Amino acid sequence: MSTSDVTRAGVRGARPDRDAVTGSVHARPDRDAVTGSVHARPETHPAAGHARDGEFRSYHGRPVLNQVPWAARDIAGYLFLGGLAGSSSVLAAGAHLTGRRALARTAKVTALGAVTLSLAALVNDLGRPARFLNMLRVCKPTSPMSVGSWLLAGYAPLAGAAAVTELTGRLRAPGTAATVGAALAGPAVAAYTAPLICDTAVPAWHEGYREMPFVFVGSGAAAAAGAGLLAAPTGETAPARRAAVLGAVLETAALARMRRRFGPQLAATHRRGRAGPLLRAAEALTAAGALGAATLGGRSRWAAALSGAALLAGSAATRFGVFHAGLASAADPRYTIVPQRRRVRDRAGAGLS
Template identity: 40%
Template structure:
């Protein structure tokens, strides 16, 4: 240790400051590379104020005005994965229903839904792996089967749906037992398509991100109805017969109505506190949220317009697709903005929301029930120093007779 200089230890190379003479970087984490160390590990200026009085007003104290939770590190492929996976699940459900109810008249639509489901499952898996960085990380997610974990169950649902849709496509139109295997696989894919269309919303609501947690009751309904609208709009853009058009129009219309109603419910849940609703009104997430609502409403209006022309049908389908995608990106960016805001974490907790609301644990450590909203403790103002104390001199007080 005598030949190691302090300046060598303080030199910032890749943000980890590992001396090769004392240790080596190995394992999966060692393969990470950082281009800008200041951006990856920013150094903050020294804060000389009290934690609860830094960066905020006295009515809403926080810890130095810094975020209380970490911002999600997901990239753009995750909200796109939400959309593609949801469309695949909704298309699988529609395909099974069409073949079961419509018979031979809707058999081609059922086969088309199988293809959309299979391709969607493959693409969504690729998008998820792109965010994870390495395929092995996706395989590691399958090492555990935990019914209480939305991530674990969602991984298995996606893998199962992909396998069933692939088998349904390979054996589509075959005669004999191979055809029956394909039909059975399509039914299994349809059953798995129900949770696949909305499990990602359950995954978001199960996190500590304030806006996702606050909308946990309505967010799954929004994602599932948006998946129906997105799948119907996508299938309307593909070649189809006039008989199939009626089914697709009804399917997509139901999804768009549900998407608009669920969007109102999400906004209502988030409005319980202004700080929770703020990401849906301001910034990038707010603009995306408004654009998603406008696209869904415009698509529904074009779909219900009497005497629709060809261009109106195409425009309505494109707007429905854009609205479904914008919904995922809006909630994605809203979660990031909510995590960056410390007040979005502290204020709901003071109001008895979050863990206290879900678990019903509203007792303090001394066994007494908590009363919400929790009071904000404030320090008593400091008494001014006596002049003689400031000068260093001390005189005994004269006793009162």
């Protein structure tokens, strides 16, 4: 037990080699000239986190953020399947209205299958179906999860009706109306998962909020085109081939812009760890699929099928890569602290409060 005592005259009975020096000027916190935040002096508290001159250390190496609790199979799969479903409904409506019955049938069945699996993945992550139903008790426009729940609740029956009427050949007029309704909701279904993950504190998701919707819409369009190329007759795949090229260009351009805006440090989450191989594979597969669809997809059934499979695989790899990049950025505190310090310095340099 310590025998030192603090009196008005100072510390009595202190043992410098054993006791902390209470009230010492060296133990006082220092105020950061840029951020205004209070932190301990490094020489007094060597484990304290700080970011200066590109160097970063966190307290005992512990993460700043709570770790993402979502399972990759459920949530990354949910992101991929939602984009595939919504984009397939748009492609189905175009094919239906232009008389491409086989392509329309393929896209409608793809949309129904994808949204069903997407809901299954979401419910599996939530734990039980009642939790999804509980989210429909309120509608909160400022919550991407609330808006997404209502979108899925309205879109899934339309996609189901469009597919069932196409397969049975009955109720053509209601089936056409359902096809058009699903197509109108399709872009929102394909895009809303981007705000869903960007509305978090995870750096590699939150910092990409401007480009992520374009990445997801482009990826979804490429996936829907891939499904069409894989299953529909070559003579009807012209809309799918065009969608493949447009989706691949949009996805690639949006990802490149996102990484430039990230800066080299945060962009490293797309090159390292589990995200790196996935995103490199996604870029190669998407480019190869789009090129094959544009050049040989209209003449060779095998080329169309291979291009479609590459586009589907590339879209899935994009979603899983983005998901794992977010996990890596949440686990390493430098991806949270350093960008915050940089933004504060930029605001101070611009004369903003």
